[in-house]
Amino acid sequence: MEFFDVVARRHSVRTFRPDPVPEELIAQCIEAARLAPSWRNGQCWRFIVVRDRQTIDQLAAQRIYGYPINRWLRSAPAVVVACADPRESGQHGDLPYWAVDTAIALEHLVLAATALGLGTCWIGGFDEATVRRLLEVPEGIRVVAYTPLGYPAARESLMGQAVKTIARSHRRKPMEQIVFYERWGGQAELPAADATSGYPTRRAG
Numbered sequence: 001m002e003f004f005d006v007v008a009r010r011h012s013v014r015t016f017r018p019d020p021v022p023e024e025l026i027a028q029c030i031e032a033a034r035l036a037p038s039w040r041n042g043q044c045w046r047f048i049v050v051r052d053r054q055t056i057d058q059l060a061a062q063r064i065y066g067y068p069i070n071r072w073l074r075s076a077p078a079v080v081v082a083c084a085d086p087r088e089s090g091q092h093g094d095l096p097y098w099a100v101d102t103a104i105a106l107e108h109l110v111l112a113a114t115a116l117g118l119g120t121c122w123i124g125g126f127d128e129a130t131v132r133r134l135l136e137v138p139e140g141i142r143v144v145a146y147t148p149l150g151y152p153a154a155r156e157s158l159m160g161q162a163v164k165t166i167a168r169s170h171r172r173k174p175m176e177q178i179v180f181y182e183r184w185g186g187q188a189e190l191p192a193a194d195a196t197s198g199y200p201t202r203r204a205g
């Protein structure tokens with residue numbers, strides 16, 4: 001799949017077919033993460049591939065602000081949990097680069113999964129202490145985010161559709177709102193064929 005098609009096709013998938021993901025595809029996704037850039041090339045990330053049904057159910061059962069917001073995760077045949085060892089990264093001012101490094105690597109994985117026809121969804125809504133306990137994550141290691149990995153179902157479940165509607169997931173801010181030229185707020189004429197024009201799943205607004 002061509003790079004811009006991959007970027008355009010990636011969207012959050014919250015309903016999966018039960019089919020297991022072949023080991024080779026998981027390995028390809030992790031390889032894409034492994035090649036990501038990082039602070040001083042520290043590669044502080046670690047990935048936990050979870051396929052155990054009971055563990056996935058427990059991840060899905062977590063309540064955030066009292067609600068099981070990621071209950072849909074139960075349909076995923078696999079979940080990849082991205083962790084970081086802050087000692088292998090750095091801090092610039094008040095910016096903790098372990099989170100940046102690991103987020104870049106996870107997005108590499110997400111795009112690779114998309115290119116392979118797999119569905120993903122960034123998950124930040126979790127209780128770190130619960131995930132650490134469930135996955136026996138050692139002291140000093142942080143849990144940054146996780147994603148399901150699986151073949152998208154033919155149709156999103158009602159819950160998946162509801163999350164998309166609530167998050168207004170198809171919306172993207174228009175170019176002039178997010179890009180400035182030469183200084184903060186500096187506007188310029190954008191080229192007629194801006195990069196988003198070919199993205200079928202995204203609307204500016």
Ligand SMILES: Cc1cc2nc3c(=O)[nH]c(=O)nc-3n(C[C@H](O)[C@H](O)[C@H](O)COP(=O)(O)O)c2cc1C
Binds near residue numbers: 011126
């Ligand atoms: C850091 C981060 C955390 C997120 N956490 C959740 C989450 O806990 N549950 C969920 O359903 N979606 C979560 N999302 C997915 C966003 O809702 C989604 O990316 C956004 O609505 C845009 O939709 P799209 O991914 O389909 O383009 C998260 C995304 C990011 C980047």
